[in-house]
Amino acid sequence: MDGAHRAALQLQQLPPASSADPVSEASFSYKENLIGALLAIFGHLVVSIALNLQKYCHIRLAGSKDPRAYFKTKTWWLGLFLMLLGELGVFASYAFAPLSLIVPLSAVSVIASAIIGIIFIKEKWKPKDFLRRYILSFVGCGLAIVGTYLLVTFAPNSHEKMTGENIIRHLVSWPFLLYMLVEIILFCLLLYFYKERNANNIVVILLLVALLGSMTVVTVKAVAGMLVLSIQGNLQLDYPIFYVMFVCMVATAIYQAAFLGQASQMYDSSLIASVGYILSTTVAITAGAIFYLDFLGEDVLHVCMFALGCLIAFLGVFLITRNRKKAIPFEPYISMDAMPELSTTVLSNGTFCNDGNVPCLCCPNGSHYPRVAIEHVKPDEETETQVI
Known part of the structure; x- marks a missing residue:
């Protein structure tokens, strides 16, 4: 009896193992969110630098007598390498953080492009004229940074291992099936009006891009998560769902780029950047919330602050792109001074x-x-x- 009583007292004095689990789990979730956010910010920043390097290469060759093609210059290849590195960072970020956190962080590329554009201006401005010309860019960058901070701070902490079983379970859930039905109907209607009724409104085109983009990011997170698990030793490449997701990722990305190319031929790039960012982010967050249940179990305050961060980032991107100058098309000059009168x-x-x-x-x-x-x-x- 004494031995049994002593053993019972020892069991009562041991702290329950589950009491420390929520704290450690929350700390682990925050670390994963931070890793994913830093990878996404790094990736978008590097991609922005790469695009500006390649643009600088094209402009320099066009304004000189250098007969070389652009792909024979070191600057262009450096830009291509940085672009691949940045895209790899963004791709890897989806494996660590929720989709709803990673998608809005594409505002970093807009901020970086605005800052790089101001730094490399060749014109000389007086301080007063410079502030008057770029006041919207400064305000937009500040708002976008504040919005990004709120997004990272109040992002959802839902973390789930991207195993083949979990992805299939989410794929056949009735909320996602209903969402897919609505999205397919909306996509077909928009495509009909765009192709048959010549509805070339920018909202119509960019909504098509956003709907395709939502499927792209959903599949990217699945593919990235399964690859990371496979690298860690939990092989997921033997599941057919991995290849289904990979094919969907590539196909939606290609068609998304095609619609973006058509939009760029009809509308200004700054308008496409602002409207496209708002629509794509909204639709992608909705898709992530339904497929991966990103906001399940989150309190109302966190959800409201996250939504506020999105709105502030939207406003910041809009102000940055609104301040950009429209490109002046090349106008050939024809002189007829050899023919009098x-x-x-x-x-x-x-x-x-x-x-x-x-x-x-x-x-x-x-x-x-x-x-x-x-x-x-x-x-x-x-x-x-x-x-x-």
Whole structure:
């Protein structure tokens, strides 16, 4: 009896093992969130630097007499290497942090592009003029940084091992199946209006991109998580769902890039960046919340603060992109000073018409341009140019 009583007292004095689990689990979740966020920030920052390096390479070759192609320069290859490194960092970040945290952090690339653009400006500004010109960029960067801080601080702490069984379980859950049904119907309607009704509104095109992008990020997280588990020793590559997710990831990324290319031909890049970021982030967070149950068990305060961080980041990106200058298209100049008394109309696309007996050369599609330069050339007199 004494031995049994003594053993019972020892068992009562031992602290319950489950009491320390929530603390250690929360600490582990926070560390994983931090690792994922740092990888995403690093990746977007490096990608932004890479794109600006490649742009600098193209501009430098276009403005010089260097006969080399762009892919034969060290600068372009350095940009390509940095881009691959950045994309790898973003890809790996999905394996550590919830999808709802990683997706909004793409605002970092917009912030970095704005700062790099200001640093490499060739024009000289007075301090007052500089602040007046870039005040929106500074305010936008500040808001985007504040929004990013709120996103990282109040991000959901849902962490689940991306095993084949868990992914299949999420894939056949009725909330995600219902979400997929709604998304497919909406995508088909938008595609019908875009292709058949010529609805070329930027919201229509970028909604198509956002719907495809939501599936891209869902599959990216699954593929990245299964690869990380396989590297750690828990092999997941023998599950067919891995290859299904990989094919869906590649296919949606390709079609997403195709729609983005069509949008860039019709609209300004700054408008695409701001509207696309808002729509893609919203739809992707919704998809992550439904598929991976990111916000399950989160309190209302954390959800509201996370939503506030998203709104502040949206506003910051909008202000940054709103301040960008539109690109001025190249306007060829045609001089007819070899033909006296000839009045020439130079159109902005390089074609011209004249008021004499010389045949008129016009654009084959009959398009008209608002800016017309009329050049009157007379012998022994200065050339007079009038813009109407």
